[in-house]
Amino acid sequence: MEMADTAILPARNDDSHSDVVIRVEHVSKLFRTPSEGTIRALDDISLDVPYGEFVTVVGPSGCGKSTLLKLIAGLSAASSGRILYQGEEVRGLNTKVGYVPQESKLFPWLTVEENVGFGLDSKRYPRAARERQIHNFINLAGLSGFEKYYPAQLSGGMSKRASIVRALAYEPAVILMDEPFGPLDAQTRMVLQDELLKIWEHKRQTIVFITHDLVEAVALADRVVVMTHRPGKIKDIIQVPMARPRNIFEIHRQEGFDEAYGCLWNIFRHELRIGAR
């Protein structure tokens, strides 16, 4: 464990893109593996994400979606190209983002309220503000009454909600979510998608959301980024014209869904043919 400190070095501020919070510029990522030699996980990715947008990134497993998220979080470094966060190049850990991993990864030795309050440092959140913040976000997640519970005592859906509000509670401008609803059953999944959208409509933080589920990608997003399998490239970006607030439970009937989903499916049908060859 190297304990390198956060180093986000200032770069030239480009005023014409001041509404862009994340800018990915020609980013590639290579991995060296013992069996297959060098793998190109990401290939020349460029993407701008404006403030307050809900972006989903969809693609087959192994296409480098998670890698892209790790690069934005500064958990790993790009092999070439660069990532700007609020106009500054990400070098080392990007502590201005919140991160929701695939598994909930609540700290099992902390109670629900300790987990939710974990990112609230004492300077920005003095005692009273801290308690208020924890209380609000636990309410938001529908976990009132479970403050003193340990993660081992929660159901999968509850830990997932706690994991999401843990990232929201310290109010980062951007939340990165790595297939957070992947392992859940269909019903729980829909309930959580619905709750996530409600929270987002309320807070309007920028969300970059990774998924392999096409319906989920369309249902949640303003824009869907479609990635291809190795090397991971951006194949297309689809605008989702559906109005908000959306009804997750009857998303198929909502105007604009078919159009966006059809568009996405067309791209994937093409992709699958390539994959089958």
Added chain:
Amino acid sequence: MVRSSEPAGGEQSTVGAADEADATRIGSAVSMRGFGVTLVRTAIVGGFLLLWQIASGRWIEPFLISSPSRIFSSMLTGFQSGDLLQHSWVTFQEILIGFPSGAVTGIALGYAFGRSRSLAEIFEPIIIALNGIPRTALAPLFIVWLGIGIWSKVGVVFLLTFFLNFFNTYTGMRQMDQEYIDLARLMRVRGLKLTFRVILPAISPYVFTGIRTSIPFSVIGAIVGEFIAATEGIGFFIRLSAGIFRTADVFVGIIILMFMVIIMDKIAGTVERRVLRWQVQTEHIRVQG
């Protein structure tokens, strides 16, 4: 801040209520079961002692196996004269100094090795080589270096305790889930808070395994040291008694050692349950399932 322990609202309250009802039912079932277990256990131990008492003098020479009644009366006279108390106190002191210092040093070094790759790369083979030495074989050297008083035994206890704690803690550090650290660091947590709120709790199950497995070994260390050269201590008392065929006294010494280990383990177990209470709940669920 809402501090109620009762779950509130809709679907969740039913979940909570069901949990509670289950917990009560399981609780009484466990205590009934626990009673049966205690009964059988007492019968086995009682039967063994009875058999021992009957066998001694009838089928087997008493100087070979003594008997429960002889052992009990030897223990009484031993404690009344103050001899046993003195011997126990000496051994206890050796453990009281050697065990905590060995454990803390082992845990600290295991932690440091886990955090620093270069430290681990340089010293790991050396430590593994040292670990290959049967450590009790070093006991005579400690007598040479530190004399026949308590310090040579403290040294042996330290050595045995140190390695077990070091290896367990280091293993814990190697097994630690990097994602917890990444998450904490993304939340701007570092320094002491990272150590005490993330890393140490994450490896604490390993740390406690180290502590609890090293407890009997710390007693072994003290006794081996005392066997080799000493003028006091339970190990000395056992060797002396065996030398003059006072078998009952040998058993008295063994029983005292057994109780030392049991008491230390009880204390460690209590602390462990308290520190790892976040984990205990899952264990119970697994037992029921």
